[in-house]
Each structure stands twice: as C-alpha cells, then as structure tokens.
Amino acid sequence: MTRVLHVLDHSLPLHSGYTFRTRAILKAQQRLGFEVEGVTGQRHNVETRAAQPDAVEAADGIRFHRTAGLPQGLPLLREWGEVRALEARIVEVAQGFRPDVLHAHSPALCGLAAAQAARRLGIPLVYEIRAFWEDAAVGNLTGREGSAKYRLTRALENRAIARADAVVTICEGLRADLITRGVAPGKLSIMPNGVDLELFGDPPPRDPALAEQLGLGEGPVIGFLGSFYPYEGLDDLVAAMPAIVSALPAARLLLVGGGPAAAAVRAQAAASSAAHAIRFVDRVPHHEVERYYALVDVVCYPRKAMRLTELVTPLKPLEAMAQGKLVAASDVGGHRELIAHDVTGTLFAPDDPQALAAALIDLLGRRDIWPARRETARAFVRKDHDWSSNVARYHRVYQNALGQTPDAAGLSA
Structure with missing residues (x-):
C-alpha cells in the first residue's frame, strides 16, 4: 500500500x-x-x-x-x-x-x-x-x-x-x-482537471420556488457560478446583456459568487439598460451549488485573453457539463482544451461583448440541439474527466x- x-x-x-x-x-x-x-x-x-x-x-x-x-x-x-x-x-x-x-x-x-x-x-x-x-x-x-x-x-x-x-x-x-x-x-x-461524479453526476431538478424568489421568470437563464476575478471577463458578459435582452426579452443573467471584481461588476450591472434582467447571489455553500446550476440553461465563461487563461484549464466548465448544462466560453487556450466548438460547447471571441451576445443569442435560439449537446458533453466528462478513473x-x-x-x-x- x-x-x-x-x-x-x-x-x-x-x-x-x-x-x-x-x-x-x-x-x-x-x-x-x-x-x-x-x-x-x-x-x-x-x-x-x-x-x-x-x-x-x-x-x-x-x-x-x-x-x-x-x-x-x-x-x-x-x-x-x-x-x-x-x-x-x-x-x-x-x-x-x-x-x-x-x-x-x-x-x-x-x-x-x-x-x-x-x-x-x-x-x-x-x-x-x-x-x-x-x-x-x-x-x-x-x-x-x-x-x-x-x-x-x-x-x-x-x-x-x-x-x-x-x-x-x-x-x-x-x-x-x-x-x-x-x-x-x-x-x-x-x-487534467476532473469532476467527482459521485458529487456532481446526479443533477437535482429545477427548484421553481427558488427561481421565483430570484425573479428569473421563464428564462432562458444564462449563468456564471464561481469566483469574480477580473480575468473571468464578467464585465464583458454584463456588457452583452442589453443585446441579448433586446433579442430575447425574457432572458435573465444569474451571477453566483463573489471576489475581487464583485463590486465593479455589480456597479456596472446597476448602470446597465438590462439591469432588470441581471440577478446576483453571493457565495453559497458548496453543497447548495447544484440548486443554482439547476436554474441555469447556459453557463457562460467569458475569460479574458491573457497568458493565464491561454495556459490554464479551468474546472468550472467540467462541473457545468456534468450537471447537464450547456456551456459557452471565450475562445482561449484553456477553454479549447476542454470544449469542442459546436460539439460539447460554444466558443466565442474573447474580450468582445458583441461576439459573446451573438453566440448566446444563437445558442439560446436553437433549443432543438440542446438535448444532444448536453448528453455529448456529459459523456465527455464521464469518459475523460471523472476523478474516479483519472x-x-x-x-x-x-x-x-x-x-x-x-x-x-x-x-x-
């Protein structure tokens, strides 16, 4: 031993x-x-x-x-x-x-x-x-x-x-x-980063009461769950929301977490013409994270293009895939190692709110592809990123x- x-x-x-x-x-x-x-x-x-x-x-x-x-x-x-x-x-x-x-x-x-x-x-x-x-x-x-x-x-x-x-x-x-x-x-x-499928492999159903409490309506709901660091690009996601809401008036953005960029992102959201469509939740205990994943249709990771994000793969997209969520992410090196465009997720140009908005509007409008995309992504995590085997x-x-x-x-x- x-x-x-x-x-x-x-x-x-x-x-x-x-x-x-x-x-x-x-x-x-x-x-x-x-x-x-x-x-x-x-x-x-x-x-x-x-x-x-x-x-x-x-x-x-x-x-x-x-x-x-x-x-x-x-x-x-x-x-x-x-x-x-x-x-x-x-x-x-x-x-x-x-x-x-x-x-x-x-x-x-x-x-x-x-x-x-x-x-x-x-x-x-x-x-x-x-x-x-x-x-x-x-x-x-x-x-x-x-x-x-x-x-x-x-x-x-x-x-x-x-x-x-x-x-x-x-x-x-x-x-x-x-x-x-x-x-x-x-x-x-x-x-490689992985997911403990004993913890993340059995997503709970959507909680209608929690969705109503947060004012998410019928959606679709775009989400980010994680730490609010400047390199995560949440300013680009907030900047994209007016265009997204213009095309999809019922769309909502749910941001769960906190960190060094939280105050700036909250201030930007409050000043946005899409402020009514943006919801914030502070950090939640890890055992409750799945409840918030269950509210989201597409999890978005708009990381900035820089040496850190080009070299390093994040963990969160794998967790989202394991939860059966659609994933959209900026086209940086760390994301490309995890996400195959139009296969397991959607990639868009980094540092570009217009490109981000266009990608999400397109994805949110193609509900017919959602079930296959979700299953393909979950199968990818099970095969290549399950800690129990890796x-x-x-x-x-x-x-x-x-x-x-x-x-x-x-x-x-």
Missing part, C-alpha cells in the same frame, strides 16, 4: 477551486487504496484568520496537519520563514505517517519546502503545478508581468521543478510552457519516482 503525504497551500474545510481539486484527488486516491494525509503551510492560517498551533484537523474523512503561526517579516525573509516552518512540519508529520512519497502542490513555496524535506527524509518528491502563480497575480491585478516579483516567483517555480523527481501539470498548455523552459518531457505528466494516473507517476517498474494493476503491494 502506497502512503502519500500531500503538501498544500490550504485545504478543506476552506472552500476554493484549489481545495475542491485537492479533495477530489485525495478522496479518489483513498478509494483506490492509497493512504493519504495532507499538511498545509502558514497561508492556510491566513485564510482562516487564525494563527493556530501545530494541529491535526479532519475534514471529509481526510487528516490535515497544520503548520503553526502566520507569515511574518519583510518580503523574501517572510517567504523564507514560511518555507522553513513548512519543511519542519513535513518532517515532523512524516516521522509518524511514514510516507513513501511527498506530493507537493503549487505554489512554489510548497514545492521548495517539500524538496528540502524530501532530501532530509530520503524519499521522492512529486511536484504538481496547477497554475503559474506569477501569471495568476497578473490576472488578479495584484502583479505585473515582467516585474521583479514576477521574475522572482518564476525563478522559485523553476527551482522547485528542478528539485522534484517528477512534475505533474493540469493541462497541455502548462506542460508545453515547461518544455520551452528546458524541462525534460519525460519528467512531465498531465493530470486519478489512477498518479500511480504510474509515483512508481516512476520510487524507481519501481510500472504495473498494469494500478496499485503496488
């Missing part, structure tokens, strides 16, 4: 795309017979706003070991302190758990702490990159491409990659970029890192 200690920035019970992917991986590995636990760095404490001591917390049947304290000090010294604290905690946890492999997940601070701990423990390290965090900062408007901080973050990522025995990315865009940096293709594997790919990565001969059975003894 293989024991894997996952090294994480933050985890459940916090809710984010990061923690949901982590949960899906660890639960699927448990079902395959792996023994898994997690250890989080001090930034988990920042998220929870509590400088908790070293502790163990169980969430959804998974044990997470916390690292005491909060990041402190001047830049660089602060990050170095985070790495040292996490390294010490990994080694401490490993003395009891006795992992065969360390599996660190980006950002680079987790990778660097795990690399130092792996060397001390004499076990291999797998480093998983979900996004380049320097590009995520640009997309969130908290960083600038080419700045000193951007270059430093990239350099730390490169160092973590160099020290890992194997590197996993979530998509071909990230893998191709790493190869241009000089990383050997044989060191790289892809573990997570088995990690076994080969672990075997290679351990210097074992890969077997066909899936698990080592």
Whole structure:
C-alpha cells in the first residue's frame, strides 16, 4: 500500500477551486487504496484568520496537519520563514505517517519546502503545478508581468521543478510552457482537471420556488457560478446583456459568487439598460451549488485573453457539463482544451461583448440541439474527466519516482 503525504497551500474545510481539486484527488486516491494525509503551510492560517498551533484537523474523512503561526517579516525573509516552518512540519508529520512519497502542490513555496524535506527524509518528491502563480497575480491585478516579483516567483517555480523527481501539470498548455523552459518531457505528466461524479453526476431538478424568489421568470437563464476575478471577463458578459435582452426579452443573467471584481461588476450591472434582467447571489455553500446550476440553461465563461487563461484549464466548465448544462466560453487556450466548438460547447471571441451576445443569442435560439449537446458533453466528462478513473494516473507517476517498474494493476503491494 502506497502512503502519500500531500503538501498544500490550504485545504478543506476552506472552500476554493484549489481545495475542491485537492479533495477530489485525495478522496479518489483513498478509494483506490492509497493512504493519504495532507499538511498545509502558514497561508492556510491566513485564510482562516487564525494563527493556530501545530494541529491535526479532519475534514471529509481526510487528516490535515497544520503548520503553526502566520507569515511574518519583510518580503523574501517572510517567504523564507514560511518555507522553513513548512519543511519542519513535513518532517515532523512524516516521522509518524511514514510516507513513501511527498506530493507537493503549487505554489512554489510548497514545492521548495517539500524538496528540502524530501532530501532530509530520503524519499521522492512529486511536484504538481496547477497554475503559474506569477501569471495568476497578473490576472488578479495584484502583479505585473515582467516585474521583479514576477521574475522572482518564476525563478522559485523553476527551482522547485528542478528539485522534484517528477512534475505533474493540469493541462497541455502548462506542460508545453515547461518544455520551452528546458524541462525534460519525460519528467512531465498531465493530470487534467476532473469532476467527482459521485458529487456532481446526479443533477437535482429545477427548484421553481427558488427561481421565483430570484425573479428569473421563464428564462432562458444564462449563468456564471464561481469566483469574480477580473480575468473571468464578467464585465464583458454584463456588457452583452442589453443585446441579448433586446433579442430575447425574457432572458435573465444569474451571477453566483463573489471576489475581487464583485463590486465593479455589480456597479456596472446597476448602470446597465438590462439591469432588470441581471440577478446576483453571493457565495453559497458548496453543497447548495447544484440548486443554482439547476436554474441555469447556459453557463457562460467569458475569460479574458491573457497568458493565464491561454495556459490554464479551468474546472468550472467540467462541473457545468456534468450537471447537464450547456456551456459557452471565450475562445482561449484553456477553454479549447476542454470544449469542442459546436460539439460539447460554444466558443466565442474573447474580450468582445458583441461576439459573446451573438453566440448566446444563437445558442439560446436553437433549443432543438440542446438535448444532444448536453448528453455529448456529459459523456465527455464521464469518459475523460471523472476523478474516479483519472486519478489512477498518479500511480504510474509515483512508481516512476520510487524507481519501481510500472504495473498494469494500478496499485503496488
């Protein structure tokens, strides 16, 4: 039986795309017979706003070991302190758990702490990159491409990659970029985003009372459920609504979530001539998300065109497909890896509200194709993006890192 200690920035019970992917991986590995636990760095404490001591917390049947304290000090010294604290905690946890492999997940601070701990423990390290965090900062408007901080973050990522025995990315865009940096293709594997169909595979019926409460009418309803970051392009979606409502007066837009761009998007919607057709719901508990998916006919992802969105595949379109929803998305690289135009979804030009409106008006007017489109998309998720089957790919990565001969059975003894 293989024991894997996952090294994480933050985890459940916090809710984010990061923690949901982590949960899906660890639960699927448990079902395959792996023994898994997690250890989080001090930034988990920042998220929870509590400088908790070293502790163990169980969430959804998974044990997470916390690292005491909060990041402190001047830049660089602060990050170095985070790495040292996490390294010490990994080694401490490993003395009891006795992992065969360390599996660190980006950002680079987790990778660097795990690399130092792996060397001390004499076990291999797998480093998983979900996004380049320097590009995520640009997309969130908290960083600038080419700045000193951007270059430093990239350099730390490169160092973590160099020290890992194997590197996993979530998509071909990230893998191709790493190869241009000089990383050997044989060191790289892809573990694509997936959906836990045990959670998302049985959509509930539409709740008429909730629809009435939100004033959605008969629809059709366009929706976005997720984090409101600037790069998500929700300003383009709101800007497209006057044209959509002009063509389809009963159309409504439902925006569920929150984040850094929420205030700006709400203000834009309030000033729009289509304000009467736009509804907002703040973040909802994860177990209630399906109720809101059930209200939506088309889920729209109008991401801006930039390095982040060209390289990284999002999780949300897969969740929407699993829920049996039509998907429309901007034609950026991360979406093209998941969505085949006019097959599993609709793609439209990014950064162009007119193109967005035209695509949605066309899709909403072709109800005859909806059932086949939905079933084709759900079949695609079941075949290529179900965690219960995809997570088995990690076994080969672990075997290679351990210097074992890969077997066909899936698990080592």
